[in-house]
Amino acid sequence: MALILVTGASSGLGADTADTLVGEGHDVVLHARNSTRITRTTAARYTGVITGDLAHQDEIHDVAQQAAQFGRFDTVIHNAGVLSGPDTVTVNTVAPYLLTALIDKPARLIYLSSSMHRTGSTDLRRLTSGAATYNDTKLWITALALACATRWEGTTSHAVDPGWVPTRMGGPGASDDLSAGHQTQTWLATHADVTPSTGGYWYHQQLQTPHSAARQTDFQTRLIQDLEHLTGTKLG
Secondary structure (H helix, E strand, C coil): CCEEEECCCCCHHHHHHHHHHHHCCCEEEEEECCHHHCCHHHHCCCCEEEECCCCCHHHHHHHHHHHHCCCCCCEEEECCCCCCCCCHHHHHHHHHHHHHHHCCCCCEEEEECCHHHHHCCCCCCHHHHCCCCHHHHHHHHHHHHHHHCCCCCCCEEEEEECCCCCCCCCCCCCCCCHHHCCHHHHHHHHCCCCCCCCCCEEECCEECCCCHHHHCHHHHHHHHHHHHHHHCCCCC
């Protein structure tokens, strides 16, 4: 059985992912923005609960410190995200970058992307200008996922488009199947025979073609350098 961390897992796809993994017998550490989002009954189902608002870099560092208390994870699923607002860049891109840099390298990394990443901008000045959109942040996190796929021996990394599903973020008009929205993440987190073993961009357990920039080494390098400068933390 695997030790797995799922961020943003108090509701929506994160909760579905965490619940499925627990049901399969895995040890799951659940992350939530704050303790009020987790009941005692819910917490009792998990190996541990860690809290912190991923919109703030100091709290991201604290989340990483809490995670370290559980030792090395087999899988980290970067699920947390927001659709709009001033925290979009920090939650969707900076937080998973920082947690990747600060947490001991797991065997598997999984990052939640979106089909909307295909209309994201490669203008990295948007990281700090306040002009970034959700689409931009999802392009950047897809590029980070694919960069990590070739960066560390012994760690696999994938990006997942869960589809437009009727969660609180997706809204009631979302057209994709909610029950399928978490299945690719749980499969990638634990399945012994994933092909390719790393560097995939997935939708419903099928490989898809991401935005071309996400696979470009020069764009990946510039993104990581800008994130290192923004956070003061090197990826390693």
